[in-house]
Amino acid sequence: MFTGIVEETGKVLALAPDPAGFRLRIQAAATAKSARLGDSVAVNGCCLTVAARQRNILQFDLLEETLRCTNLGDLRPGSQVNLEQSLPANGRFGGHFVSGHIDVAGKITAMKREGKNYLLRVSFPKHFGTLVVAKGSIAIDGVSLTVAGAGAASLSVWLIPHTLKVTNLGALKPGVRVNLEFDLLAKYLERLTKR
Numbered sequence: 001m002f003t004g005i006v007e008e009t010g011k012v013l014a015l016a017p018d019p020a021g022f023r024l025r026i027q028a029a030a031t032a033k034s035a036r037l038g039d040s041v042a043v044n045g046c047c048l049t050v051a052a053r054q055r056n057i058l059q060f061d062l063l064e065e066t067l068r069c070t071n072l073g074d075l076r077p078g079s080q081v082n083l084e085q086s087l088p089a090n091g092r093f094g095g096h097f098v099s100g101h102i103d104v105a106g107k108i109t110a111m112k113r114e115g116k117n118y119l120l121r122v123s124f125p126k127h128f129g130t131l132v133v134a135k136g137s138i139a140i141d142g143v144s145l146t147v148a149g150a151g152a153a154s155l156s157v158w159l160i161p162h163t164l165k166v167t168n169l170g171a172l173k174p175g176v177r178v179n180l181e182f183d184l185l186a187k188y189l190e191r192l193t194k195r
Contacts, residue, residue, distance in 0.1 A: 001087050002047070002087060003084070005084060006083065006142060011079070011081075012081060013027055013077060015076075022063075026043065026059075035058060036050065036053070041084070043072065043082070045141050045143075046142070046179060071177040074177055095139075106140075108176050119158055121149075121156040128180075130186075132186075137183045138155060138180065139179075140180060141169065141178045143163060145159075
């Protein structure tokens with residue numbers, strides 16, 4: 001379980017085929033220092049297991065399914081990724097319930113400054129539209145955010161300066177895919193009401 005409060009941005013060193021599927025190597029000083037073999041780390045919101053660790057480098061095994069359903073397959077050497085270690089039982093809960101199970105990769109349709117603020121707009125397949133409500137929660141690339149506007153197949157969020165500074169969201173451009181995890185409570189509620 002995660003909270004969507006990004007602890008560090010890491011730098012992708014490589015994403016390459018491996019006998020087990022694919023191997024992702026990320027340079028991440030703080031996370032690599034505290035994470036242990038087998039720990040869960042959210043990488044752009046996707047829950048991955050630490051497969052190897054050496055100094056400031058973490059390695060993760062990825063399946064083809066993970067690459068297909070998330071934006072991790074779009075990563076290139078030098079790409080910045082958001083990192084969050086799983087929430088300890090005695091940890092502070094600062095964002096919202098984030099499982100690390102990506103629902104879909106949406107596409108940025110706008111990233112624009114409005115006054116002193118930045119508005120990010122993301123499109124996604126229409127059948128996810130019932131899971132988004134204004135003032136509800138959304139995790140975009142693992143960042144816990146509040147929905148500012150909800151359409152049938154899009155959503156918008158305002159980004160504060162701190163979020164732009166400590167995550168990869170400030171560097172993203174229209175057309176780029178981002179991982180979306182819709183609110184866990186909304187997914188359960190939708191499932192219960194469809195019976």
